Amino acid sequence: MNSAPILELHDVHYRWPGRASFALNVPDFAVRAGETVLLLGESGSGKSTLLSLICGTVTAQSGVVLVQGENLAKLTAAGRDRFRAEHIGVIFQQFNLLPFGSVLDNILLPLRFAPERRARVADPKTQAEQLIRSLGLPAELVQARAGKLSVGQQQRVAAARALIGNPSLIIADEPTSALDAATQATFLELLFAQSRANGTSLLMVSHDARLADHFDRVVEMSQIVRMQEVVT
Numbered sequence: 001m002n003s004a005p006i007l008e009l010h011d012v013h014y015r016w017p018g019r020a021s022f023a024l025n026v027p028d029f030a031v032r033a034g035e036t037v038l039l040l041g042e043s044g045s046g047k048s049t050l051l052s053l054i055c056g057t058v059t060a061q062s063g064v065v066l067v068q069g070e071n072l073a074k075l076t077a078a079g080r081d082r083f084r085a086e087h088i089g090v091i092f093q094q095f096n097l098l099p100f101g102s103v104l105d106n107i108l109l110p111l112r113f114a115p116e117r118r119a120r121v122a123d124p125k126t127q128a129e130q131l132i133r134s135l136g137l138p139a140e141l142v143q144a145r146a147g148k149l150s151v152g153q154q155q156r157v158a159a160a161r162a163l164i165g166n167p168s169l170i171i172a173d174e175p176t177s178a179l180d181a182a183t184q185a186t187f188l189e190l191l192f193a194q195s196r197a198n199g200t201s202l203l204m205v206s207h208d209a210r211l212a213d214h215f216d217r218v219v220e221m222s223q224i225v226r227m228q229e230v231v232t
């Protein structure tokens, strides 16, 4: 495994505007290239906030967030959106598929906003079909409307959308919470096989410590955040 960090946070401080009662302080946290990390923490401990900082949908009031060596705070908001589309695959808790789009449309969506990622894919339709197969979806679903799929199938489409064009980092926020244990395990195996094949790093957030065995490393939010007195 390449041990260069794909993600680094140093002395990051973040507060949601108008929310004095919560502060996220991360002195140091890193994920290496190709590493799979499970981030566990209680509800409200700031896991989703941390993922938003890493994806650049919010920016820290101070400190540094480096993704692939790029300091997200130095980019404009549009530059961060573009950077995310190029380099990060995101799987949301609710999958966020376009319900009226086909499975294929949904998988190809990130390539529309990311010319470099698009250029890494010789034939987008063929790669989408390969991902569909390797994630265990029936090939004939490629033209099905995403909104008509089962939850487990939607989740695989969301994973294929995150994986297409081989982004260097996949961020997943509770992607298995809507699934039963057997479907969860199969999904994780498929996601890991794909990530490993491409040397992609995976940072997954969950409440569920039972997922730990699947990952290279397990990190508790309490290990990476510095608690601070919050002035209300």
Ligand SMILES: Nc1ncnc2c1ncn2[C@@H]1O[C@H](COP(=O)(O)OP(=O)(O)OP(=O)(O)O)[C@@H](O)[C@H]1O
Pocket (backbone or CB within 6 Å): 016, 017, 019, 022, 041, 042, 043, 044, 045, 046, 047, 048, 049, 050, 207
């Ligand atoms: N968009 C937002 N605007 C304002 N405050 C927010 C926003 N998102 C989260 N927060 C606040 O930030 C704090 C941490 O929430 P966050 O969702 O990051 O925790 P979490 O660990 O992901 O929780 P859960 O496991 O329940 O999803 C909470 O106090 C929450 O109310």
